[in-house]
Amino acid sequence: MASDELFTSGHRGCAGCGMAAAxxxxxxxxxxxxxxxxxxxxxEVMTTAYPETAWKIPWIHAAxxxxxxxxxxxxxxxxxxxxxxxxxxxxxxxxxxxxxxxFQALSGMLERGHNITYVVFDxxxxxxxxxxxxxxxxxxxxxxxxxxxxxxxxxxxxxxxIASIVAAHDIAYTATATIxxxxxxxxxxxxxxDAEGPSFIQIFSPCPTGWRYPSELTVELSxxxxxxxIFVLWELEGSDMNKIKVTYWPKERKPVEEYLKMQRRFAxxxxxxxxxxxxxxxxxxxxxxxxxxxxxxxxxx
Amino acid sequence: MDKVNIGAVITTPGSALNYKTGSWRTLKPxxxxxxxxxxxxxxxxxxxxxxxxxxxxxxxxxxxxxxxCKGCGICVQECPFNALEMVEEEK
Numbered sequence: 001m002a003s004d005e006l007f008t009s010g011h012r013g014c015a016g017c018g019m020a021a022a023x024x025x026x027x028x029x030x031x032x033x034x035x036x037x038x039x040x041x042x043x044e045v046m047t048t049a050y051p052e053t054a055w056k057i058p059w060i061h062a063a064x065x066x067x068x069x070x071x072x073x074x075x076x077x078x079x080x081x082x083x084x085x086x087x088x089x090x091x092x093x094x095x096x097x098x099x100x101x102x103f104q105a106l107s108g109m110l111e112r113g114h115n116i117t118y119v120v121f122d123x124x125x126x127x128x129x130x131x132x133x134x135x136x137x138x139x140x141x142x143x144x145x146x147x148x149x150x151x152x153x154x155x156x157x158x159x160x161x162i163a164s165i166v167a168a169h170d171i172a173y174t175a176t177a178t179i180x181x182x183x184x185x186x187x188x189x190x191x192x193x194d195a196e197g198p199s200f201i202q203i204f205s206p207c208p209t210g211w212r213y214p215s216e217l218t219v220e221l222s223x224x225x226x227x228x229x230i231f232v233l234w235e236l237e238g239s240d241m242n243k244i245k246v247t248y249w250p251k252e253r254k255p256v257e258e259y260l261k262m263q264r265r266f267a268x269x270x271x272x273x274x275x276x277x278x279x280x281x282x283x284x285x286x287x288x289x290x291x292x293x294x295x296x297x298x299x300x301x
Numbered sequence: 302m303d304k305v306n307i308g309a310v311i312t313t314p315g316s317a318l319n320y321k322t323g324s325w326r327t328l329k330p331x332x333x334x335x336x337x338x339x340x341x342x343x344x345x346x347x348x349x350x351x352x353x354x355x356x357x358x359x360x361x362x363x364x365x366x367x368x369x370c371k372g373c374g375i376c377v378q379e380c381p382f383n384a385l386e387m388v389e390e391e392k
Contacts, residue, residue, distance in 0.1 A: 005350045009369035010317035013348060015325060016373035020348035047317065050309060054317035182345055208373075216374030216387075219346055 006032060011054035012046040016215025018205040018222065019043060019094075019121040021179045026090070026119055026203075029189040032057060034088040035074055039067035039097030042128040043121060065101045067091045068109035068118060075114045088117065088193050095122045095136035099162050110169035110198045117192040117199045120162065123207035131210045135160040138230075139285075140278055141265045143210075148268035153278055158285075163202045163234075170239035172197035175247075178204045180222035181233060184247055188235060195237075204231050212264030224259040226250065229286045232293065243300070246293055253290065256283045322349065326372035328387045330365055336384035337362035343376035343385065352376060 006027040013020040019042065027034065035058045038044050044061050047054040062070040071091035078084040091109070093102050098120040109116060125143050126132040133146040138159045142148035146155040167174040172195035177185035185203065192199035206221040208214065213221065225231035226248060233248040257279055260266040269275045306312065339355035344363055349371055353364040362384075365376075377385040 007350065008315040008318050009350045009366065010320040010322060011349070012320075012322070015348075015371035016375060017348045021346055021375075024348075024350060025345070048311065049317070049320070051311055052316040052320060053311045053314065056314040179346065214374070216378040218348075218373070219375055219379050 006030075006034075006056045007047075008054045008056060010052070012049055013042070014207075014209050014215070016208045016218045017042075017046075018179055018207060018218045019123060019203075020046075021218070022121055022177075022185070022203045022205055023092070025179065025182055025185055026189050026201075027057070029186045030088045030090060030193060033086055034058075034090060036060070037062050037067045037071040037074060037089070037091045039091075039093035039102050040064035040128075041094035041097050042123075043092060043094060045128055064097050066105045067093045067097060067102055068105040068116070071116045071118070072109050072112065072114045075116055089115070091116055091118045093118070093120050094126075094128070095120060095124060095162075096126045096128075096134050098122075099135045099160050106166070107169065110166065110171050110200075113197050115197055117189075117195075117201065118166075119201045119203060121203050121205045122162075123205045123210060124159070125207075125210050127207050127210040136162065139282065140269060142268060143265070153275065154265070154268065163200065164241060166200045167236050167241065167244075168239050169198070171199060173199040173235070173237055175200070175235040176202045176204070176231070176233055178222035178226055178231065178233070180219050181226065181248060184233060188247075191235070210265070212267075213262055217262060221259070221262060224254070224262065227254045228256045228259040229253040229290050230256055230259055232289070242296055244293075244296065246297065253286075256286055321368045322371050323366075323368045326367075326370060326390050328372045328374065329367065329370065329390050330372070330374065330377050330385045331388050332362060332365060333384050333386070334362045336382050338382050338384070339363075340381065343380055346375050346379055348373065348375070 007024045125137050131144045133143040137155045140154045142154040148154040175188040206218045227250050234244045234246050236244045339357035344352040344354045351366045351369040355363040
């Protein structure tokens with residue numbers, strides 16, 4: 001174990017946890033002068049099995065809904081004490097604590113303009129409590145509360161575009177990232193920390209337990225999500241979505257099928273027979289999204 | 302544990318190191334030192350901080366910390382030089 005690691009070994013995350021790798025990367029960039037407010041979720045549970053902690057920086061567990069509010073309080077308190085200079089304040093949440101339960105606290109933090117970087121580790125369902133669907137869960141994914149079966153194709157609704165919604169608050173910096181593109185991820189963490197005002201990073205965090213794939217494929221799935229165009233790597237200053245900058249353009253987008261078939265949460269789309277209509281629908285939506293991004297890119301030239 | 306701090310505050314940073322997750326493993330990654338090119342990609346991607354960094358200057362390859370390695374296999378999957386291999390864990 002490297003002694004300068006701020007997120008230590010011995011945490012109880014599942015083997016192959018995508019979020020754990022992402023947390024390490026974020027903290028390597030943020031450094032020791034960092035305070036983290038953490039929403040309830042996998043990250044909180046797996047890192048602080050009492051009386052132990054995997055954190056080497058000041059860390060506070062908030063409730064499920066208020067990581068952003070607690071981080072806001074830390075910001076104001078340190079200012080009042082005259083100790084705000086040189087300290088990074090981060091708020092960490094899972095998708096449940098960000099998209100759903102902590103959304104109003106997050107919105108308030110953004111609106112008040114706190115100089116905080118909020119990071120959502122997005123594994124697309126409530127994994128800590130047993131894989132329940134979330135507004136982050138993608139269309140057609142099978143979860144315990146949107147199970148695929150004879151009369152169901154899995155989740156009926158689309159994934160909520162959290163980063164765009166956050167950016168609409170007209171904050172300093174918004175970005176999306178994956179661990180497969182870790183240089184890009186760290187660069188974005190740096191930009192977020194240096195930004196004056198609220199910043200937000202959505203980190204795509206594959207979950208072997210909830211997505212049901214072999215643990216060694218966590219990074220490969222991050223890569224495939226990007227290469228198929230399902231997950232777009234982008235960044236934006238301010239709120240004008242016409243100005244988003246795509247930070248990675250796949251040379252030739254792979255068919256979404258290649259990403260979906262790696263995970264058992266989508267197994268029902270391939271057997272007993274292939275659900276071509278559903279697969280086409282997912283592909284068409286991705287194609288539509290990229291057509292729009294390419295048009296924006298053309299306009300920006 | 303005899304006494305709980307007020308607010309159950311934990312005052313020892315990084316104390317999770319006391320808990321050795323290596324016993325979770327059923328398969329383990331093994332390095333062929335001659336093949337390690339010191340790129341540190343495995344170190345960067347390990348979810349458990351269970352890989353010691355390689356040092357290109359000193360020609361020192363990466364080192365796996367089996368006290369904590371959970372055997373997820375990401376390092377083996379992602380090594381560009383096939384320097385790592387998954388083998389059955391011994392008893």
